[in-house]
Amino acid sequence: MAGISVPGIGSNIKTAEIVQSLVAAEKAPKQTQINNQTLKATTSLSSIGKIQAALEAFRGALKTMGTTASFSGLAGTSSDEKVATVTTGNGAAAGNFSLVVESLATASKISTPVFAGGSKTVVNTGAAPTTLTIQQSGKNYGVSIPPDATLQQVRDSINSQYANQGLSANILSDANGSRLVLTSNVTGVGTDLTLSGDSGLEVGTSVITPPANAKYKLDGLPMESTSNTISDAVSGVSIKLLSTSPVPTKPDGTPLPATPITISVTASSSTLKSSVKGFVDTYNALIKAVNAETQVTTNPDGSMTSGALTGDASLRSLLSSVRNELNASSGSGPMKALAQFGVQTDQKTGVLSIDDKKWDAAVLTNAADINSIFTGDTGLLARLTKATDSFAQTKTGVFAARSTSLSDSLNDLKKQQDTLDARMVSLTTSLSAKYNYMDSLVAKLRAQGDSIMTTLNALNNPKSD
Secondary structure, three states: OOOOOOOOOOOOOOHHHHHHHHHHHHHHHHHHHHHHHHHHHHHHHHHHHHHHHHHHHHHHHHHHHHOOOOOOOEEEEEOOOOOEEEEEOOOOOOEEEEEEEEEOOEEEEEEOOOEOOHHHOEOOOOOOOEEEEEEEOOEEEEEEEOOOOEHHHHHHHHHHHHHHHOEEEEEEEEOOEEEEEEEEEEEOOOOOEEEEEOOOOOOOOEEEEOOEOEEEEEOOEEEEEOOOEEEEEEOOEEEEEOOOOOOOEOOOOOEOOOOOEEEEEEEOHHHHHHHHHHHHHHHHHHHHHHHHHHOOEEOOOOOEEOOOOOOOHHHHHHHHHHHHHHHOOOOOOOOOOHHHHOEEEOOOOOOEEEOHHHHHHHHHHHHHHHHHHHOOOOOHHHHHHHHOHHHHOOOOOHHHHHHHHHHHHHHHHHHHHHHHHHHHHHHHHHHHHHHHHHHHHHHHHHHHHHHHHHHHHHHHOOOOO
16 A cells, blocks of 8 residues: 555564665756756747747748738729739739620530439449549549449549549439539630540540630730639739629610720739738747747746746847848838838837838838838848748758757657666665665574573573472
């Protein structure tokens, strides 16, 4: 039973407790060292992981902002978003365009013959697998059909293998039976689906919908696109076609020309400010992540508790690199610093904020300078990405190396713990043997003493005749 120790039989000494105390005293210094080092390494590893995640998110946001027209100050609009929507990207310029959508791009859709037995019709009645090959734009997609496979199973096999490649299969049923219908998300002329193989499904296929290009007029010019997302018609502008343009009619029902919609790309101070606000939020997220792991907390008793990475040289270097680029001048306009547009730094926390009054005054006459500050090979986005490269590399970066080192330390501490535990087991066995031997020896001495005393008592008390 736990909590009960049996004294030595010969000595009446609690030898088990003595052994336990001696082992605990021997183990305590090294155990304390291992515990402290393990806690520190584990906490540091967790904090480094959080910094790595924040830095990765920061760099990802910089990349996204660098590949869009975030800082051009331009916004794209459509006068009828049921017909088409618009987004702007790099290279966009202000302008208005008339758009008439005559037809949308369509994908190829084909059907097998009707199977009177429905979706459970066995399409492979042989003893060996057959093959159905789906062909599109020079690519082949093979489907193995095992013996006794049904039409439903063929459909499921196609979808499980090729759904992520844009192919899909469905079964359409009516009173006559079921047919397998194949379609693709690839649109445009030349993307016809065809079937071949030895499954029998390829025989007698029919075309439900042939692939076709989208047809539209931009400023009256007839144009075509293999996709309903048009990214090359207007430089820096992506147009997504959603439906054909409405066609009005005369009172007698005679159709009139389709009603054009207007695609506009215009300067927008609110879009520009939103983009700068997005950068500020992205930057602040990184700074707050660093602050969370380095802050010093004041306890109720007045003592101070440091963060896991307080005073860490790598974090100081990262912050210095980022802040140096943030404060450096860049751009080709008269205003070359974000501070001139009211972007200010909190001296205590390091986070950024925007002074609305200063922003509004600066953007009235110098809005174009924002784009040159942020974009280009020497813009702020590119410089911040380069400044954080050495910290963010997956295998060779500063924080990746720190994580590897801390993980190695934890593995070494685990080995030290195993060694210590094994040594304490050995010490317990050795001390227990020694105390048991001592207890046995005391028992023998007591037995001998008792025997001698019995003899002496017999001599001192002779029996009378």
